Amino acid sequence: MHMKKYIKSTFVCLTGALVMASSCNLLNVEPVSEIPAGQMWQNQRDVNAGIAEIYASFRTAMKTNWFCWGEMRSDNFVLYQELPSEYGKLILNQMTTDLPSTNWTSLYKVISNTNFAIQNIPNADITDQTLKNDYLAQAYAMRALCYFYAVRVWGAVPVYLDPVDNLAKAEVKGRTPMEDVLRDVIIPDLELAEGLIDPSNVERKRISRNAIYAILADAQMWLGEWEAADATIDRFMSANGSPDAAIRNSTVVFQENIEDLKNSFVNGLNNKAGDNNPQVDEYGEANEFIFVVHQNINEAGLSNYSMIWSILGCGMGQGSTVVLSPKLQAVYEASVSRAPIDKRMEHYLCPSKSSAESYQVHKYMANGTSVKYQDYINCQVAYPIYRYTDILFMQAEVKAQQDKWQDALNLIQFVLQRAGVASTLASVSDFTSRDELIDYILDQKQIEMVGEGKRWFDLVRNHRVVEVMNPINGLSSPNEELFPIHQSVLNLAQKAYEQNPGY
Numbered sequence: 001m002h003m004k005k006y007i008k009s010t011f012v013c014l015t016g017a018l019v020m021a022s023s024c025n026l027l028n029v030e031p032v033s034e035i036p037a038g039q040m041w042q043n044q045r046d047v048n049a050g051i052a053e054i055y056a057s058f059r060t061a062m063k064t065n066w067f068c069w070g071e072m073r074s075d076n077f078v079l080y081q082e083l084p085s086e087y088g089k090l091i092l093n094q095m096t097t098d099l100p101s102t103n104w105t106s107l108y109k110v111i112s113n114t115n116f117a118i119q120n121i122p123n124a125d126i127t128d129q130t131l132k133n134d135y136l137a138q139a140y141a142m143r144a145l146c147y148f149y150a151v152r153v154w155g156a157v158p159v160y161l162d163p164v165d166n167l168a169k170a171e172v173k174g175r176t177p178m179e180d181v182l183r184d185v186i187i188p189d190l191e192l193a194e195g196l197i198d199p200s201n202v203e204r205k206r207i208s209r210n211a212i213y214a215i216l217a218d219a220q221m222w223l224g225e226w227e228a229a230d231a232t233i234d235r236f237m238s239a240n241g242s243p244d245a246a247i248r249n250s251t252v253v254f255q256e257n258i259e260d261l262k263n264s265f266v267n268g269l270n271n272k273a274g275d276n277n278p279q280v281d282e283y284g285e286a287n288e289f290i291f292v293v294h295q296n297i298n299e300a301g302l303s304n305y306s307m308i309w310s311i312l313g314c315g316m317g318q319g320s321t322v323v324l325s326p327k328l329q330a331v332y333e334a335s336v337s338r339a340p341i342d343k344r345m346e347h348y349l350c351p352s353k354s355s356a357e358s359y360q361v362h363k364y365m366a367n368g369t370s371v372k373y374q375d376y377i378n379c380q381v382a383y384p385i386y387r388y389t390d391i392l393f394m395q396a397e398v399k400a401q402q403d404k405w406q407d408a409l410n411l412i413q414f415v416l417q418r419a420g421v422a423s424t425l426a427s428v429s430d431f432t433s434r435d436e437l438i439d440y441i442l443d444q445k446q447i448e449m450v451g452e453g454k455r456w457f458d459l460v461r462n463h464r465v466v467e468v469m470n471p472i473n474g475l476s477s478p479n480e481e482l483f484p485i486h487q488s489v490l491n492l493a494q495k496a497y498e499q500n501p502g503y
Contacts, residue, residue: 048135115160194209
C-alpha cells in the first residue's frame with residue numbers, strides 16, 4: 001500500500017455551498033444548517049453537493065461499524081491481546097447498550113439526507129432529465145441500503161420516509177418489523193432506483209446499476225424470495241457478463257487472476273484524486289468491485305481515516321486488535337499442507353509478530369509489507385460493500401435453495417479455480433441434504449471473503465448463529481442475533497421502543 005503524505009489543511013466555508021439539513025431530535029442528529037429547504041436543492045450544483053453529503057455521512061457511519069456489524073461477532077476473528085475494547089466485547093458476546101455499534105444515529109443521519117434529496121430533486125432546476133433521474137436513483141438506493149443495514153443489525157426499526165423540517169416537533173415513530181421494512185421500503189426503493197439510474201454511471205464510490213442489483217438480490221434473499229433474487233442476479237450477469245465471459249467494455253468483471261484482485265484491493269485508488277464524475281471509473285481499469293466506501297483523508301477529511309490498520313493489523317511484525325480465529329486459521333493452514341496450495345493463504349493473510357502462531361488478514365496491504373502503526377491513517381483504503389465474487393456466492397446460495405445443486409457448485413468452482421484449488425471442489429454426491437450444501441457454500445464464502453463485512457450477516461440470514469457461535473463464545477439464543485439498541489436512543493424515545501430481547 002502506497003502512503004500519502006499527511007497534508008494539514010483548513011476548512012473554508014464557501015458562500016452558497018450546500019449544507020445538509022438533519023434529522024429529528026429522536027435520532028439525536030445535530031443539524032448542520034438551519035437553511036430553509038426552499039433555499040436549497042435549487043440547481044445542479046446544489047443537488048450534486050447534496051448527493052456528495054449522502055456519501056460523506058455514509059462513510060462516517062461505516063468507519064468502524066462496517067467491521068462491528070459484519071465481522072466482529074462472527075467466527076472469523078479472536079482478540080490479539082486481551083485489552084478492553086468494543087471489538088473485544090463483540091467477539092466475546094459481551095454486548096452492552098453503551099457500545100457505539102449499538103447506536104443507529106449515524107445511519108439515520110444518512111437516511112435523513114436521502115429523504116431531503118428524494119423530496120427536493122424533482123423540483124431542482126436540472127435540464128438533463130437523465131442526470132436528474134440518476135441523482136434521484138442514488139438517493140433511493142442509499143436510503144434502501146441504510147435501512148438494509150439497520151434491519152439486519154436491530155430487526156424492527158422506525159421508518160422515516162419524509163424530511164423533518166422542524167426539529168423541535170419531530171414525531172416519535174414506533175418500530176416497523178424487519179420483514180415489512182424489507183418488503184415495503186427497501187425493495188420498492190431499489191426497484192425505483194433501478195428504473196431511474198443512468199446505466200453509464202460506473203463510479204464505484206457511488207451507487208450504480210450494478211450496486212442496485214447487488215443490494216436488491218441480497219434483500220430478496222433475506223425475504224427468502226429465491227426466484228426473484230435469481231432473476232436480479234441474472235440481470236447483473238446480462239449487464240456485465242459471466243465470470244468466464246465478460247461483456248466488452250464492462251467495468252465490473254470477475255478477476256480470474258488472484259494477483260490482479262489483490263492489486264485492486266491494495267493499489268486501485270492510490271494517488272487518484274476523486275473526480276466527482278459518475279461516468280468515469282476512478283480505478284481506471286476493469287475489476288470486480290461494485291460499490292466501495294473509500295476512506296481517503298484528502299477527500300473525506302482526517303476524521304474519516306481508515307480504521308482497518310488498527311483493527312486487522314499493519315503488516316508483518318506489527319500489532320493488531322484481532323487475528324484470525326483458530327478455526328479459520330486451521331482451515332487455511334490445512335490448505336497449504338497439501339497440493340495444490342491455496343493461493344489465498346499468501347495473498348489474504350500474513351503472520352502476526354513475524355511468526356506463524358497467528359495470522360492477520362492482509363488483503364488491504366501488499367504482500368510482505370508492513371506499515372508503521374502511527375501512519376495507518378494516511379493510507380487510502382476502499383471497503384468493498386459488494387464485489388463480483390459476492391454475486392457468485394449469493395447466486396450459489398440461491399441455486400442451492402432452489403435445489404439446483406450442480407448449478408451452485410459450478411459457481412463456486414470459479415472462486416476455487418482462481419485460488420488454484422479447483423480440484424478440491426465438492427461434488428453433488430458429497431451432500432445428502434440442502435442444508436449440507438448451504439453449509440459448504442457458507443464455508444467457502446468465509447474463506448474467500450474474510451475481512452469484508454459479510455460473515456455475521458450470512459450466519460444470521462441462514463439461522464446458523466447459535467450452532468456456530470455457542471462453542472466459541474457461549475451465544476445460546478436466537479435473540480442474541482440482534483444488537484441491542486443504544487441506551488441513549490431508548491432515553492430519547494421516552495419508552496416508545498422496547499429493548500431487543502435478551503438485553
